[in-house]
Amino acid sequence: MNHGVIEQVGAPVEVYESPKTPFIFDFLGHTNSFDCVIRHGKARLGDKELNVEPGIPDGPGVAFVRPHDIVLSRANDPEPTQDAKLPDTAIMRFVSARGQRAAVELLYGKRLIEAEVSRERLNELRLSVGDKCTIRLRLPRIYAKRDAEKQTGIGERAAPRPRFRKRLRSRLGGTL
Numbered sequence: 443m444n445h446g447v448i449e450q451v452g453a454p455v456e457v458y459e460s461p462k463t464p465f466i467f468d469f470l471g472h473t474n475s476f477d478c479v480i481r482h483g484k485a486r487l488g489d490k491e492l493n494v495e496p497g498i499p500d501g502p503g504v505a506f507v508r509p510h511d512i513v514l515s516r517a518n519d520p521e522p523t524q525d526a527k528l529p530d531t532a533i534m535r536f537v538s539a540r541g542q543r544a545a546v547e548l549l550y551g552k553r554l555i556e557a558e559v560s561r562e563r564l565n566e567l568r569l570s571v572g573d574k575c576t577i578r579l580r581l582p583r584i585y586a587k588r589d590a591e592k593q594t595g596i597g598e599r600a601a602p603r604p605r606f607r608k609r610l611r612s613r614l615g616g617t618l
Contacts, residue, residue: 512557
């Protein structure tokens with residue numbers, strides 16, 4: 443529910459995997475957002491052209507991607523995938539290994555991106571703080587930018603959004 447209005451009804455897995463609105467996607471966990479342009483039912487995101495849901499108008503769009511759907515690889519790795527590869531490299535700013543998973547904070551241009559990868563994959567890649575890496579986006583969900591900004595406030599929170607390590611530190615009681 444959003445301000446007393448039911449946004450979507452369905453099984454938990456269905457709602458999580460196919461959120462109908464930007465509000466639902468954002469409400470169900472941390473999100474990364476990437477600008478794109480929608481034309482004729484397709485959005486250009488990195489090196490891919492992706493179909494968008496019917497009814498999403500042409501114009502500015504935003505692709506939401508969950509941290510566990512950010513796929514990392516070594517810089518300039520030519521590995522072909524179905525995932526949308528972003529054009530430039532990112533810099534690993536912070537890594538927090540938690541059990542079998544690692545939370546990673548990346549600097550991409552002037553933006554912070556949150557990723558979550560298995561420790562096995564991180565060790566395979568031999569990536570650590572300061573290294574450059576390539577980012578691929580798995581399972582992006584694309585919405586009209588106007589709707590995403592209105593429903594989630596991504597426009598206002600982009601600059602002042604607290605860094606991942608700061609949020610992690612507050613969850614762990616100030617220690618890392």
